[in-house]
Amino acid sequence: xxxxxxxxxxxxxxxxxxxxxxxxxxxxxxxxxxxxxxxxxxxxxxxxxxxxxxxxxxxxxxxxxxxxxxxxxxxxxxxxxxxxxxxxxxxxxxxxxxxxxxxxxxxxxxxxxxxxxxxxxxxxxxxxxxxxxxxxxxxxxxxxxxxxxxxxxxxxxxxxxxxxxxxxxxxxxxxxxxxxxxxxxxxxxxxxxxxxxxxxxxxxxxxxxxxxxxxxxxxxxxxxxxxxxxxxxxxxxxxxxxxxxxxxxxxxxxxxxxxxxxxxxxxxxxxxxxxxxxxxxxxxxxxxxxxxxxxxxxxxxxxxxxxxxxxxxxxxxxxxxxxxxxxxxxxxxxxxxxxxxxxxxxxxxxxxxxxxxxxxxxxxxxxxxxxxxxxxxxxxxxxxxxxxxxxxxxxxxxxxxxxxxxxxxxxxxxxxxxxxxxxxxxxxxxxxxxxxxxxxxxxxxxxxxxxxxxxxxxxxxxxx
Ligand code: NAP
Numbered sequence: 402x403x404x405x406x407x408x409x410x411x412x413x414x415x416x417x418x419x420x421x422x423x424x425x426x427x428x429x430x431x432x433x434x435x436x437x438x439x440x441x442x443x444x445x446x447x448x449x450x451x452x453x454x455x456x457x458x459x460x461x462x463x464x465x466x467x468x469x470x471x472x473x474x475x476x477x478x479x480x481x482x483x484x485x486x487x488x489x490x491x492x493x494x495x496x497x498x499x500x501x502x503x504x505x506x507x508x509x510x511x512x513x514x515x516x517x518x519x520x521x522x523x524x525x526x527x528x529x530x531x532x533x534x535x536x537x538x539x540x541x542x543x544x545x546x547x548x549x550x551x552x553x554x555x556x557x558x559x560x561x562x563x564x565x566x567x568x569x570x571x572x573x574x575x576x577x578x579x580x581x582x583x584x585x586x587x588x589x590x591x592x593x594x595x596x597x598x599x600x601x602x603x604x605x606x607x608x609x610x611x612x613x614x615x616x617x618x619x620x621x622x623x624x625x626x627x628x629x630x631x632x633x634x635x636x637x638x639x640x641x642x643x644x645x646x647x648x649x650x651x652x653x654x655x656x657x658x659x660x661x662x663x664x665x666x667x668x669x670x671x672x673x674x675x676x677x678x679x680x681x682x683x684x685x686x687x688x689x690x691x692x693x694x695x696x697x698x699x700x701x702x703x704x705x706x707x708x709x710x711x712x713x714x715x716x717x718x719x720x721x722x723x724x725x726x727x728x729x730x731x732x733x734x735x736x737x738x739x740x741x742x743x744x745x746x747x748x749x750x751x752x753x754x755x756x757x758x759x760x761x762x763x764x765x766x767x768x769x770x771x772x773x774x775x776x777x778x779x780x781x782x783x784x785x786x787x788x789x790x791x792x793x794x795x796x797x798x799x800x801x802x803x804x805x806x807x808x809x810x811x812x813x814x815x816x817x818x819x820x821x822x823x824x825x826x827x828x829x830x831x832x833x834x835x836x837x838x839x840x841x842x843x844x845x846x847x848x849x850x851x852x853x854x855x856x857x858x859x860x861x862x863x864x865x
Pocket of ligand 1: 531532533562594595610615616619667
């Protein structure tokens with residue numbers, strides 16, 4: 402590993418910080434300290450942990466503008482969106498401060514009179530997290546907050562593109578009273594740090610948010626020490642608009658779902674599947690809205706679409722547009738790019754494609770950019786089959802005012818998160834996660850603390 406990690410503003414290419422990377426020995430030392438700290442943190446009372454974690458929430462809210470500026474600087478998303486992310490991210494801390502007090506066990510009626518049977522929950526142990534750049538705060542808090550609430554200690558390795566938010570969050574956690582060794586960050590190359598985490602017998606759980614290929618790799622490497630794993634992986638969300646949908650609502654929600662974070666979210670609508678009777682009308686109204694989106698630096702007033710995080714992401718988006726056009730797609734709006742390889746900034750004008758078909762890469766691969774391909778369907782079964790025709794199963798959306806059709810669609814979509822007339826279903830109190838190759842486990846809600854708990858069964862024998 403090289404010693405210094407340089408952090409750049411993706412909107413301008415300017416260097417904004419330089420962070421020391423950890424060596425293998427330093428990361429192993431962090432793991433060892435996490436293991437030591439676990440002994441004491443796991444023994445604190447639930448109420449004590451709840452109070453400390455709640456203080457962390459208060460500090461995050463107190464510092465929300467400062468934290469949002471850091472996100473816009475290192476990730477590029479518009480400042481108002483960054484502010485929204487901080488409030489959303491802090492919401493997980495608030496929720497799990499409360500859930501710490503609700504980790505219940507149970508008693509089981511015995512089959513004999515001379516036994517008493519109990520089930521208790523205890524923390525799994527030191528947890529290692531690896532997180533992506535697209536939500537530099539929220540992807541950390543929805544892991545760290547339930548882990549710490551459960552009594553686990555926690556080490557996070559943030560994405561190399563966005564380490565600064567992670568460092569600030571951990572500092573605020575310490576200020577709130579979380580012991581320094583119970584909450585740590587390490588910086589380094591994903592593959593190398595991942596291997597140190599998975600090889601260590603002291604780490605009892607790996608929690609990861611990122612791409613499916615890396616997730617598979619981590620699952621495989623966790624096998625040698627039989628670690629718990631939670632995986633929040635890639636998506637390829639379909640958005641179905643039925644002929645009896647409220648068109649205005651469908652367009653508004655499709656805009657929100659598709660273009661948040663410049664299309665760089667795992668739950669962004671990736672395929673718009675519209676009934677053929679309303680396709681023309683939908684495409685027209687939708688395109689008009691897309692034309693209004695302002696691309697630029699996230700600090701400029703009115704910017705709704707920031708930069709693409711890096712060249713790798715940009716090249717993928719451009720190649721998907723080119724592949725679709727080569728195979729017969731039409732660009733209704735957008736299609737332009739604005740970039741500078743020397744300065745390393747990359748922007749894509751929000752783009753709408755029509756005449757798309759299943760032969761095109763964009764219909765199978767996650768885009769992670771502001772491109773909306775629209776295809777059509779005749780029957781609901783056809784729409785559902787198209788929607789499910791992917792190894793991914795994270796989020797899906799559909800729009801209909803007909804409750805029978807709505808129930809039928811929601812029951813037949815193979816997805817972990819469904820938005821019915823709703824382009825933004827994610828909420829701290831609700832479970833978030835995917836089916837199939839989109840992941841294992843759920844984050845958020847009452848489900849989100851379970852992956853950090855072990856079940857212990859105690860059978861007590863009494864005198865005859
Ligand atoms: P990525 O390449 O998988 O990177 C994510 C994290 O994994 C980064 O911290 C990265 O570190 C690290 N990493 C890379 N290679 C690794 C390896 N071999 N072993 C261990 N760690 C490794 O994903 P990305 O392209 O940055 O992020 C976008 C992906 O995340 C998309 O597929 C998106 O759908 C998914 N995502 C899913 C959710 C969800 O909740 N399901 C939420 C957000 C994003 P470096 O920075 O050092 O490479």
